[in-house]
Amino acid sequence: xxxxxxxxxxxxxxxxxxxxxxxxxxxxxxxxxxxxxxxxxxxxxxxxxxxxxxxxxxxxxxxxxxxxxxxxxxxxxxxxxxxxxxxxxxxxxxxxxxxxxxxxxxxxxxxxxxxxxxxxxxxxxxxxxxxxxxxxxxxxxxxxxxxxxxxxxxxxxxxxxxxxxxxxxxxxxxxxxxxxxxxxxxxxxxxxxxxxxxxxxxxxxxxxxxxxxxxxxxxxxxxxxxxxxxxxxxxxxxxxxxxxxxxxxxxxxxxxxxxxxxxxxxxxxxxxxxxxxxxxxxxxxxxxxxxxxxxxxxxxxxxxxxxxxxxxxxxxxxxxxxxxxxxxxxxxxxxxxxxxxxxxxxxxxxxxxxxxxxxxxxxxxxxxxxxxxxxxxxxxxxxxxxxxxxxxxxxxxxxxxxxxxxxxxxxxxxxxxxxxxxxxxxxxxxxxxxxxxxxxxxxxxxxxxxxxxxxxxxxxxxxxxxxxxxxxxxxxxxxxxxxxxx
Amino acid sequence: xxxxxxxxxxxxxxxxxxxxxxxxxxxxxxxxxxxxxxxxxxxxxxxxxxxxxxxxxxxxxxxxxxxxxxxxxxxxxxxxxxxxxxxxxxxxxxxxxxxxxxxxxxxxxxxxxxxxxxxxxxxxxxxxxxxxxxxxxxxxxxxxxxxxxxxxxxxxxxxxxxxxxxxxxxxxxxxxxxxxxxxxxxxxxxxxxxxxxxxxxxxxxxxxxxxxxxxxxxxxxxxxxxxxxxxxxxxxxxxxxxxxxxxxxxxxxxxxxxxxxxxxxxxxxxxxxxxxxxxxxxxxxxxxxxxxxxxxxxxxxxxxxxxxxxxxxxxxxxxxxxxxxxxxxxxxxxxxxxxxxxxxxxxxxxxxxxxxxxxxxxxxxxxxxxxxxxxxxxxxxxxxxxxxxxxxxxxxxxxxxxxxxxxxxxxxxxxxxxxxxxxxxxxxxxxxxxxxxxxxxxxxxxxxxxxxxxxxxxxxxxxxxxxxxxxxxxxxxxxxxxxxxx
Numbered sequence: 001x002x003x004x005x006x007x008x009x010x011x012x013x014x015x016x017x018x019x020x021x022x023x024x025x026x027x028x029x030x031x032x033x034x035x036x037x038x039x040x041x042x043x044x045x046x047x048x049x050x051x052x053x054x055x056x057x058x059x060x061x062x063x064x065x066x067x068x069x070x071x072x073x074x075x076x077x078x079x080x081x082x083x084x085x086x087x088x089x090x091x092x093x094x095x096x097x098x099x100x101x102x103x104x105x106x107x108x109x110x111x112x113x114x115x116x117x118x119x120x121x122x123x124x125x126x127x128x129x130x131x132x133x134x135x136x137x138x139x140x141x142x143x144x145x146x147x148x149x150x151x152x153x154x155x156x157x158x159x160x161x162x163x164x165x166x167x168x169x170x171x172x173x174x175x176x177x178x179x180x181x182x183x184x185x186x187x188x189x190x191x192x193x194x195x196x197x198x199x200x201x202x203x204x205x206x207x208x209x210x211x212x213x214x215x216x217x218x219x220x221x222x223x224x225x226x227x228x229x230x231x232x233x234x235x236x237x238x239x240x241x242x243x244x245x246x247x248x249x250x251x252x253x254x255x256x257x258x259x260x261x262x263x264x265x266x267x268x269x270x271x272x273x274x275x276x277x278x279x280x281x282x283x284x285x286x287x288x289x290x291x292x293x294x295x296x297x298x299x300x301x302x303x304x305x306x307x308x309x310x311x312x313x314x315x316x317x318x319x320x321x322x323x324x325x326x327x328x329x330x331x332x333x334x335x336x337x338x339x340x341x342x343x344x345x346x347x348x349x350x351x352x353x354x355x356x357x358x359x360x361x362x363x364x365x366x367x368x369x370x371x372x373x374x375x376x377x378x379x380x381x382x383x384x385x386x387x388x389x390x391x392x393x394x395x396x397x398x399x400x401x402x403x404x405x406x407x408x409x410x411x412x413x414x415x416x417x418x419x420x421x422x423x424x425x426x427x428x429x430x431x432x433x434x435x436x437x438x439x440x441x442x443x444x445x446x447x448x449x450x451x452x453x454x455x456x457x458x459x460x461x462x463x464x465x466x467x468x469x470x471x472x473x474x475x476x477x478x479x480x481x482x483x484x485x486x
Numbered sequence: 487x488x489x490x491x492x493x494x495x496x497x498x499x500x501x502x503x504x505x506x507x508x509x510x511x512x513x514x515x516x517x518x519x520x521x522x523x524x525x526x527x528x529x530x531x532x533x534x535x536x537x538x539x540x541x542x543x544x545x546x547x548x549x550x551x552x553x554x555x556x557x558x559x560x561x562x563x564x565x566x567x568x569x570x571x572x573x574x575x576x577x578x579x580x581x582x583x584x585x586x587x588x589x590x591x592x593x594x595x596x597x598x599x600x601x602x603x604x605x606x607x608x609x610x611x612x613x614x615x616x617x618x619x620x621x622x623x624x625x626x627x628x629x630x631x632x633x634x635x636x637x638x639x640x641x642x643x644x645x646x647x648x649x650x651x652x653x654x655x656x657x658x659x660x661x662x663x664x665x666x667x668x669x670x671x672x673x674x675x676x677x678x679x680x681x682x683x684x685x686x687x688x689x690x691x692x693x694x695x696x697x698x699x700x701x702x703x704x705x706x707x708x709x710x711x712x713x714x715x716x717x718x719x720x721x722x723x724x725x726x727x728x729x730x731x732x733x734x735x736x737x738x739x740x741x742x743x744x745x746x747x748x749x750x751x752x753x754x755x756x757x758x759x760x761x762x763x764x765x766x767x768x769x770x771x772x773x774x775x776x777x778x779x780x781x782x783x784x785x786x787x788x789x790x791x792x793x794x795x796x797x798x799x800x801x802x803x804x805x806x807x808x809x810x811x812x813x814x815x816x817x818x819x820x821x822x823x824x825x826x827x828x829x830x831x832x833x834x835x836x837x838x839x840x841x842x843x844x845x846x847x848x849x850x851x852x853x854x855x856x857x858x859x860x861x862x863x864x865x866x867x868x869x870x871x872x873x874x875x876x877x878x879x880x881x882x883x884x885x886x887x888x889x890x891x892x893x894x895x896x897x898x899x900x901x902x903x904x905x906x907x908x909x910x911x912x913x914x915x916x917x918x919x920x921x922x923x924x925x926x927x928x929x930x931x932x933x934x935x936x937x938x939x940x941x942x943x944x945x946x947x948x949x950x951x952x953x954x955x956x957x958x959x960x961x962x963x964x965x966x967x968x969x970x971x972x
Contacts, residue, residue, distance in 0.1 A: 134877060135884050137692075138639075138836065139626055143884060149635075153624075194874060199692035206623075206685035208694045350624065388680060391620060398621050398629060400886065 072257065072265055073366040073404060076150040077123025080250055080362060084117050084233045093234050097175035097183035101168045103160055103227065104177045105184070108218050110237060111306040112156055113176065113185050114342045117233035118249040120359040123150060127158040129228030130193040137203045140354055141400040151401030153354035154346060155204065158187070159195050161223030168192070174227070183234060190229035195222065205348050206387075211380025213309035214346045237342075243319060247305065248339040254364040256337060262298035264289050266408065267365035269356045269374070271304045271312055271345060272438050273321040273464055275456040276422040277413030279330045284424075285369060285408055286335065299336045300365050304356075306344030309377070311442070315340070317467045324460040349376045349387035350395035357396055361405050370396050371410030378439075421454035446472070558743065558751055559852040559890060562636040563609025566736055566848060570603050570719045579720050583661035583669035587654045589646055589713065590663045591670070594704050596723060597792040598642055599662065599671050600828045603719035604735040606845040609636060613644040615714030616679040623689045626840060627886040637887030639840035640832060641690065644673070645681050647709030654678070660713070669720060676715035681708065691834050692873075697866025699795035700832045723828075729805060733791065734825040740850040742823060748784040750775050752853035752894065753846040755860070757790045757798055757831060758924050759807040759950055761942040763899030763908040765816045770910075771855060771894055772821065785822045786851050790842075792830030795863070797928070801826070803953045810946040835862045835873035836881035843882055847891050856882050857896030864925075907940035932958070 075081075085093050105113065115121055123144065128136065133155050135142050140153040158176075160168075168174055168190070178184040197219050202208050205215070238244050248256065257265050266285055270278070282299055289297035301322065305315050313321075319340070326333045343359065346352045352375035357368045373389035374396075380386070397407050414433040416423040425433050436444075436455060444451045445464040455461075561567075571579050591599065601607055609630065614622065619641050621628050626639040644662075646654075654660055654676070664670040683705050688694050691701070724730050734742065743751050752771055756764070768785055775783035787808065791801050799807075805826070812819045829845065832838045838861035843854045859875035860882075866872070883893050900919040902909040911919050922930075922941060930937045931950040941947075 131880065131884065134836075134881055138881050139884070139886055140624055141886070143886070147889070149886065196692075196874065198695075199873075202688035202692045202694060206682075206688045208688060209684075350620075387685075388682065394617065395620055395624050398617065398625070400625055400627070400629070400635065403633070 072262065072364055073361055075119065075122045075250070075362045076358065076401065077144060079123070080254070081119035081122040081125055082117075082249075082251060083119070083125065083231050084236055090234055093186060093232060094183060097186050097234060100173050100175040100186065101171045102175050102177050102183070103158065103164055103168075103187070105158075105179070106218070107179060108307050108344045109158055109176075110178055110184065111342055111344045112158070113231065113233060114237035115306075115359075116156060116231050117185070117237065118251070118342070120250055120341075120343065120362050121152070121156055122250075122362045124152065124156060126187060126231035127228045128156055128226070129191040130226075132228065133157060133193070133226065137200065139400070140351065149400045151354050151358040151399055153351045153358070153399070154348065155200060157195075157200075157226045157228070159219075159222035160192070160225050160227050162225070164223065165192055165225050165227075168227075173229070184237070185234055186232045187227065187229035188232065190227055192225050192227050195224050195226045197222075197224075204346070204351055206351070207379075209379065209381055209386075212347065213377075214307065214344065214348070217307060218344075241316065243305070243316060243340060246319065246338065246340045247342060250359075250363040253300070253337070253339065257298060257364050260296070260298055260337075262296055264294040264297040264367060265300055265365040266297060266367035266369060267300040267302055267357075267360040267363070268369045269302055269304065269341065269360070271308055271318075273313055273318055273441070273456070273460065274301070274325045274331070275436075275441065276330065276454060277415075279325065280413050280422050280424070281369065281371075281410060282331060284411070285367075288408075289367070297335070297367075299331070300360070300363065301331065301336055301338045302341045302360065302363075303338070304345055305340035305342050308345045309347065312345075313442070313464065313467065317463060321460045321463040324463055325457055328457040328459055330457050330460075345375070347375060347377045347386070349373070350391045351375075353392045353396050354399045354402065357399075357402055357405055357407070361402070365405075367406045367408055368396075369408045369410060372412060415452055415455055417452075419454075420452065442468070558748065558850055559847055561605065561608045561736070561848045562844065562887065563630060565609070566740070567605035567608040567611055568603075568735075568737060569605070569611065569717050570722055576720055579672060579718060580669060583672050583720060586659050586661040586672065587657045588661050588663050588669070589644065589650055589654075589673070591644075591665070592704070593665060594793050594830050595644055595662075596664055596670065597828055597830045598644070599717065599719060600723035601792075601845075602642060602717050603671070603723065604737070604828070606736055606827075606829065606848050607638070607642055608736075608848045610638065610642060612673060612717035613714050614642055614712070615677040616712075618714065619643055619679070619712065623686065625886070626837065635886045637840050637844040637885055639837045639844070639885070640834065641686060643681075643686075643712045643714070645705075645708035646678070646711050646713050648711070650709065651678055651711050651713075654713075659715070670723070671720055672718045673713065673715035674718065676713055678711050678713050681710050681712045683708075683710075690832070690837055692837070693865075695865065695867055695872075698833065699863075700793065700830065700834070703793060704830075727802065729791070729802060729826060732805065732824065732826045733828060736845075736849040739786070739823070739825065743784060743850050746782070746784055746823075748782055750780040750783040750853060751786055751851040752783060752855060753786040753788055753843075753849070753851035754855045755788055755790065755827065755842045755846070757794055757804075759799055759804055759927070759942070759946065760787070760811045760817070761908065761922075761927065762816065762940060763901075765811065766899050766908050766910070767855065767857075767896060768817060770897070771853075774894075775853070783821070783853075785817070786846065786849065787817065787822055787824045788827045788846065788849075789824070790831055791826035791828050794831045795833065798831075799928070799950065799953065803949060807946045807949040810949055811943055814943040814945055816943050816946075831861070833861060833863045833872070835859070836877045837861075839878045839882050840885045840888065843885075843888055843891055843893070847888070851891075853892045853894055854882075855894045855896060858898060901938055901941055903938075905940075906938065928954075 116124060116126060132142055136152045136155045140151065141149040142152045143149055172190060173186055173188045174190055175183040176185040176187055198208060201215055201219060205212055266289065268282055286297050286299060303318050303322065322338050325331055326336060341359065353370060356375065360368055370393045373385055373387060374392035376385055376387045376389065376392065378385060393409050412425040413422050414425045414435050416432060417434055418432050436451060441451065446468045448465060602610060602612060618628055622638045622641045626637065627635040628638045629635055658676060659672055659674045660676060661669040662671040662673055684694060687701055687705060691698055752775065754768055772783050772785060789804055789808065808824050811817055812822060839856060842861065846854055856879045859871055859873060860878035862871055862873045862875065862878065864871060879895050898911040899908050900911045900921050902918060903920055904918050922937060927937065932954045934951060
């Protein structure tokens with residue numbers, strides 16, 4: 001199987017709307033931010049391939065018996081939400097949507113339609129109304145009708161501006177328009193309420209500093225109103241970037257775990273290339289689970305596929321790197337599933353790590369690995385981490401609604417200069433260990449310098465080196481003065 | 487009974503430490519902020535007088551049978567916390583405290599020692615350790631060992647600076663030093679952790695704007711570390727401001743409700759003078775409760791007695807005003823208890839109103855009246871309310887841990903110009919209603935102008951007029967150049 005992926009380079013704040021690929025059959029957009037795209041084939045083997053589950057999308061009114069229930073862990077709210085309408089209804093829904101007042105979605109709004117529609121945010125059935133928004137903002141959880149709580153740490157909301165609000169008027173439903181101009185969904189029984197951006201940012205990030213990537217990309221340019229309601233997705237969201245086969249829904253993942261007869265699923269969220277320290281940790285976790293008596297623990301290696309900040313390694317490069325890690329046997333393909341988690345990234349540390357864990361409950365994972373400073377980043381304006389690196393795992397371990405998920409704290413791995421390999425850090429001989437941060441790793445790759453032997457499998461490292469070389473060439477070209485052809 | 491109270495006037499940001507009254511028998515400080523104090527007798531009747539409950543403070547190791555359990559509502563965690571050591575132990579505890587490393591408390595820290603020590607924050611048994619702090623900050627609640635949640639929306643923490651941290655070293659316990667230099671409490675099994683002020687402010691207030699009163703008074707000048715632990719209060723906190731008799735603990739309040747054979751207690755938190763709109767609401771609530779079948783609903787009129795911002799009406803003036811409201815029969819003394827809630831004010835809107843409600847659960851109230859924009863204020867730098875005025879009651883109604891408290895939403899009262907009285911606002915004839923805000927009321931009183939007849943009972947209004955006149959005189963005097971006597 002050949003995968004066509006794209007070459008990226010950094011053009012800060014270029015609007016991605018220009019990169020729309022129109023496709024009549026699918027709601028489609030390219031999954032890049034601040035990038036210029038030049039399609040090339042960069043890898044041609046696919047050790048990540050899995051049996052694509054041929055589950056037809058279920059109508060919202062469909063038979064409840066079709067609902068996928070995992071034996072390992074119940075989805076939040078007991079029922080996995082699936083808001084993609086059945087094929088037979090799509091024509092009529094599209095006609096109806098076209099007749100409604102319209103809300104134009106941004107690229108990241110569409111990612112959220114994808115996330116909500118497939119049930120990653122179960123039991124959420126649409127963009128949040130004010131009651132849900134306030135609970136999320138203040139309590140990081142939602143109360144169900146039976147009185148129990150489910151975790152919901154990030155407000156999943158849709159912003160509109162004054163003009164759109166005016167056009168909606170007193171209509172109860174609206175059509176949601178994708179990047180190609182087609183209606184991708186209907187939002188029903190809507191509620192419009194004020195979008196206090198400062199409060200949303202302060203309560204979600206615990207700071208109002210400038211330079212927060214999601215804030216600058218999404219919140220600051222957005223409208224002063226939020227619109228909530230019940231979502232009906234007219235057809236599955238596709239990106240046509242050669243990676244759609246890796247975008248398995250929670251339902252499909254649960255089926256795959258069943259097919260593999262998993263008796264434990266441990267999820268590893270990441271937005272970086274996999275080095276041997278990660279691999280050590282994942283393999284060690286599997287070993288621990290086997291020692292605990294599980295017969296067939298399956299690793300869900302689950303790279304985040306939505307919005308990431310400009311200097312993160314792009315999704316397609318990461319996916320190629322992950323494929324090399326499996327090809328090289330650093331991780332075992334037989335007990336590993338690599339698929340894409342479609343959520344955009346907030347970089348909201350302890351608040352966001354709850355979302356990352358909660359969504360994996362819905363995908364059927366009953367163990368979650370949490371590391372140092374999950375969903376964190378450097379403070380945009382100060383020389384320190386934005387979050388206390390220990391707060392993520394502490395908050396996660398105490399979060400309401402996540403009690404049923406078993407949290408596996410990350411053991412710190414570092415490069416052992418005595419053994420020339422990644423090993424669990426031993427503080428009694430700390431001078432023998434070398435810490436290679438993401439920033440340092442990227443600096444190595446960018447400069448063409450090799451990291452110490454044993455840091456990452458060579459074929460995986462080569463993917464990064466190639467990426468940064470291309471990036472450099474493109475950056476140099478972008479700095480050339482434009483010459484008009486005469 | 488004569489009550490000696492104090493005359494206030496505004497000296498912005500004058501540090502209150504200068505106003506300490508040393509008293510060998512009691513941990514004592516005057517309860518004023520930004521004020522200069524001149525004791526005078528300003529009222530001489532006391533319709534608020536209630537039977538002072540002669541309950542001796544219970545040792546932490548005391549008999550569990552002595553614990554006050556209300557038949558109306560259980561304290562959070564099932565047991566009312568009481569951390570004031572028994573009289574017999576005080577000498578020994580004081581000697582021990584003096585031998586420990588010391589933490590010097592601010593005026594507001596002492597208010598928190600009072601609050602925690604009497605069990606208003608039950609089941610909290612001391613200043614928060616990091617686990618409690620993080621749960622409060624992220625979830626507005628604490629998980630108990632049995633898995634249930636109690637509400638805890640404000641971080642109740644004690645800040646120390648680098649120097650104090652250094653002096654504490656590896657000690658497990660510290661002595662807490664009051665404003666007069668005596669140890670007022672011991673904090674045991676301490677934990678010291680980072681005080682990220684920006685994150686605390688952002689998550690508590692939903693903004694990091696300048697001009698937040700509690701932030702400027704307490705957080706900004708405080709140290710970079712928080713110290714948590716188990717509190718032992720060496721003796722009851724007293725203020726010696728003539729109002730200590732009105733400072734009933736949750737235990738004493740529960741006993742008083744029992745004594746009065748209350749079958750419902752409805753709490754009304756306030757930090758402003760009581761006008762006839764408030765009275766209408768409280769009387770109407772009582773009527774509603776009677777109609778619901780309760781035989782003897784008791785009103786807990788519960789003015790906040792801790793830190794308030796400089797332009798709020800001071801506690802002693804408010805207490806005198808409340809006394810007039812009862813003397814005049816606007817509220818019925820037989821079914822009303824007026825006592826002081828010792829907490830400092832955060833002005834943190836929807837986050838703080840949860841604290842106000844939760845503390846009243848511990849005091850035995852099973853109904854809580856919530857109004858428009860509770861614990862709110864104007865935005866310090868923008869022309870708008872800091873919080874959406876409806877968010878307080880919405881958040882309160884959904885808050886984890888407050889399910890057992892019945893929330894009574896405030897019906898808006900305004901001045902009915904047809905009837906010349908405060909009445910419930912009728913939007914169908916809104917032009918006949920006049921809204922008199924707290925700011926407008928203060929402006930009337932300050933200018934000596936009377937508000938419309940029927941807005942407030944004349945004797946209560948007179949208290950405010952007298953206060954603002956004194957304030958004006960003092961302000962004028964403060965502007966005179968100082969003359970040295972020769």
